[in-house]
Amino acid sequence: MRVEYINPFVEAAYNIIKEVLQTDVERKDLYLKKTTQPVMGVAALVGLAGDVEGRVLIDMSQETAMKIASTMNGEELTSMDELVKATITELANMITAQAVTKLFDLGFKFDLTPPSIITGENMSVSNADVEALIVPLEMPQGLVEINVAIRERM
């Protein structure tokens, strides 16, 4: 992934999560994964278009998703219902949008596509083996991984 894209995603993920959860968020080391496949049980994804093609995924366990949604809604949510899904989807949207805004300031113009959420067994996101940058964030509600795969149009 292009070096200049990395910081905007790292900062956006950290800023948004810290703001909406009002809690300590620990940044773990970034790393590259061979494929973009999410692994933890709940993934909300936002597509990117423009000078690049790609997507941003926010990957977490069901338990973490429910805890985060509970905090964001100010009520205890104990099942993966529509509200939890909408909340996590909105979280992915905000992180991606803030990153895209920062990238705009650096001269990179990206478009966002509407987000979608996938849960449970049918977690296959794409057929292509695209490398992903993983930004892991640890918080009281659990581990959240921002999974970014971007390909330059050569």
Added chain:
Amino acid sequence: MKTTSDFPSINERTPDGQNNGGAAFKVLVVDDSMFVTKQIGQILSSEGFEVVGTAADGLEGVEKYKELYPNVDLVTMDITMPRMDGVSALEKIIEFDKDAKVVMISALGKQDLVKKALLIGAKNYIVKPLDRKKVLERVVSVLK
């Protein structure tokens, strides 16, 4: 002898959601996210506003506006939505009612879309994540 009625009530103030006559401002919330709709609804109702309608995309938003007119004081409009996006919906609403008060809501900041919306006639703009103070300030400034 002075009674309590002689002193101005310093602890009471008119909630932001009410006009000077004590009636609630009527709001239409247009957003494709159930979470955001709920969040805006909660913030506004807690301050005395009345949410008179919600819509999950731009097309529905325009229709609802026309239905509810003239009993809508304010519209909150998400920018990225399926079927019809917020800027197109804004355009249609302004066409229908040039005095419509629309506040755009989006996670994207400083984009060309913002400028475009303001040029078309949106009164203000709020960037997500939403917090209570920000939402109320902007909404109130539009209504006054």
Added chain:
Amino acid sequence: MKHASLKEAKELKDQTRIDFKMVTFTLAGKDYGIDIMKVKEISKASKFTFVPNAAPFVRGVYNLRGDIISVIDMRIFFNLPAEETESNTENMIILRLDSHIIAVIVDSIDKVVGISSENIQPPHPLFGDINIKYISGVVENDGRLYVILDVERILGDEDQVESRASETVPQALSGPASSQIMESTVAGTTSAVREDVDIGFIEETLITFLSFYSSPVNHEWIRNRFNSWKKQRGEDVQLASEQDAEAYLAPFASPFSGTYWNSDYAMKVASFLPSDHVGNYYVWNPGCKSGYESYSLACLIKKKMPDVHLRIIAHDNDLIRISTAPGLVVNQTSPGDLYDDYLVEGNRGKQFKKEIKDSILFEYHDITHDNTLPKLDLVVMRDTVSYIAPEKQQLIFNTLEEVLKPGGVLLLGTHEQPVNPGAWEKIENSGVVAYKKK
């Protein structure tokens, strides 16, 4: 699997010091090891002199340059099924025990493995096929479990083992015929075998401390380096620490690693490139680290081919290093007149002109993952492939074969060679070597 941070990995390496090395081999499908200090040499042998009336595990005697030593078949000794081999040669480890020298036959000899002695665990009575009294301990390495044999215990009692063999030897040796029988074909000379063991050690240590892999890419250099290293160090050739490993590897680095190429080197490289190229010129620069190499390339190519549309795709999987590449500032007084035309004065120091910066795309990327590349005119991959595991090196060269245009140029490290030499035409200019795709 999640990776450890650089700092954690280094700490781990420092803690697990390699202080025990063993020659590993197999018996009836299981992995065993013997302390390298007890191993004199490794050999392949076919004919032994059979000695009658000896214990069943004594295969015979062997002439080791004049010394008659017993040959013990470990499989028979431990009552294990012997592996059926088609060849006539047996794999032998010659041991230097406290009191004597003895040879043992095993199924196959694997490699030299270095471990930390603190990882050796005591043997469990229920474990393994052989009597626990013969086992010093067990250790796990790289996913395999090795049983370390206490060879002194097993074979140290000269009387017990050898007497049975040696008492019958004089009869077998007497007479001229016996000297012919004593001949056995040995498939490797001893000094070469010892050297192999030593080099094998060194290679393992280089992997452990520096993630440097010996392979056909750099094998020639490793062997040559061994000779100069031996002259320096005498008998104590082994790399005992990271410092030793770094000292061994120091001469490997290509010129101008981690800095801008000087004009002379740049000109030599430029001589390999076409001067009449039109249109797009695509370059892949994996292992670019902090970017000095990429900027050097950009300037020398722009100088030679000012009108081409240059695109350099620079990759590294070291995030910290490559993050600084797009904003690299030139602090040196002057890296060379090659660069003067391409620098502008900024508030932080000299920076590269926009046309140079725009020509390079720096990506944080692991080239052992899938690569999406256009058809390439040039690949500059200096001292990169030697730090990739050998099984993945082949993948990289396959990728090169797919994406490099015919006539395209490959610049490897000074001491590196392609794994598939047949696909390349070697080109040279005053000591600088490159490869042209056939």
